[in-house]
Amino acid sequence: MAKEKTQYVCNACGATSPRWLGKCPSCGAWNSLIESVSESASGGKNRLSAPQGYAGLANAQPVTPLSAIEATDVARTPSGIDELDRVLGGGIVEGGVVLIGGDPGIGKSTLLLQALDALHRKGLPTLYVTGEESGAQIALRSRRLGLDNSQVQVLAEIQLEKILATLEANQPAVVVIDSIQTVYSDQLSSAPGSVAQVRECAAHLTRAAKTTGICVVLIGHVTKEGALAGPRVLEHMVDTVLYFEGDTHSNFRLVRAIKNRFGAVNEIGVFAMTEKGLKGVTNPSAIFLSQHSEPVPGSCVLVTLEGTRPMLVEI
Template structure:
């Protein structure tokens, strides 16, 4: 038997190379080429060519009526928040996360709620119908109207969708699906790309909402070609440790809502439950103020969250002092330590510095800079920060403290949770006083440290 002809496909851009090279010739990404079987001519691309969709008329933008996108809720408030208000007819959602983190559990809960008012089809390629029924029973879900199909062949799934005409379809998971038009194995780059494209086309033509579950690699990125994220409307990621009872769902792409929106869930015996006050999760319950702890207000999408930043500074016994950051960018920590030394005269070159964001949350915005530096300074002096203090602000290389977006919302959230002192950038100073909150505007990092000392001496 002749050996099947193969080529190499890039996971990032979908580019094709005849032989393996360390770098993709199309996008320049390193170590992203995977060997795939070259498909024969007997597929949907063979002659005569078949159109993927009917030709749409060319219209002027002024002739197109701009209407609000109708939505329908999932019955889970935190899930609706991450989706931007609910699911959209004809929308395609991709959900990724580590194995066992709760993707299938959350979707089964949501589909059980939606099935009360709409037709729902749950397609499982990883579990049998009996396993899903057992999970629904364990979660005590009212899912009598939920339609279930255990199938991995794309053409049969599309036939079921055309026959039953559901409003919502769940594909769990896209890596297990395969199309007869391709000879490669399920989970390969070609199969994942083809199945996702066909399902997306079905969603746009028929108006059915499709939710696809995606596997992740050991680096935490969605498995398969990167084009998978480009063709869908929304991409959601599960975050958090599988050993913890809390789960975070973050939107990194959403054509119908805000990106970086965050939903917080608690894993219970009855499934995932939304957390109404997530700030309480990220604040440690200290009996007394401790050194190296500073509370900041971060903005996750439209939601302000209070997160405790902890710092531990200890004398280093190694030639090169250690710099370790959990939940915050490590390179930014090194930069902030240089700013602290250059513009505030606080040297840490012979100290090991460890930074942690409590609760497993990942903070990507630079508004955490001021909280990190105050926590480090507090740990070095072994003196707690003033009780009831909350801070936010970006620190520049020149030592200036820059404003953060949505400062008013951050201050209102801090006041609502009982904080009494807020140290913020001067540009974020409110025009009207916030009830119960003493606002201290600062312009430079050395000024911020001096005012902290002054408050401590009061």
């Protein structure tokens, strides 16, 4: 398949250039030119159209008043990890796209591997796409986590077109992409992790999720400031954005929802890192209360509400 022509578009003024320039010739902004796929003048097939074999997202329908549209609750499937389900709003949603970010080594891959194994044991086909580790490394992690005889399917691949072909062939219910910054498309010449690659790959994966009903979970990198790396539009594309927070010197981790189209955004999940992976903490108040045998002057206990769960915090 021939590569589509690319052009460079200025984020500030929208001017285009056939090659990259450090300074936009139109508005003078520096480092604002981003590679993108140029649209065909002949009106060819859109690059975001569904791959061959995928059904359309929705057939053309007439304009309908809201009162005539049937509204049904979104069906949820519990992941098997209560604290994760609390943050997601009750479980995973068919066709939903979840983006989870956090510092390196915080436990993102560990948590999602445990969730995939729990979902597979419930009878749901799952797929773990790894672009940062080999299949042998994933297998070693599963042994350390005590996931004996895990039947989670693993694919070590970073090319978007091959990943989409595997999704079409295997039809998993849930797929994890670890991570979106390592995936690249042949339609762009830029390196994996660039703004153009992250945006295009996320758009194609989101389209595949909506057309096939596969729940897609994207693992994202974070910057040194703690924000998700890549274009801001990435957070607008997905349905749910989760942040994995915690101190690497502490055994406790927090998962917080920043955006959730299928649930509340004020819930947090509390986990403890153990030798067998992440375990949900049913009584988070015990973490924030110091264990003193005698009263300590100058300390008080505050009751705060996080979502639907009250917590006790010692100040």
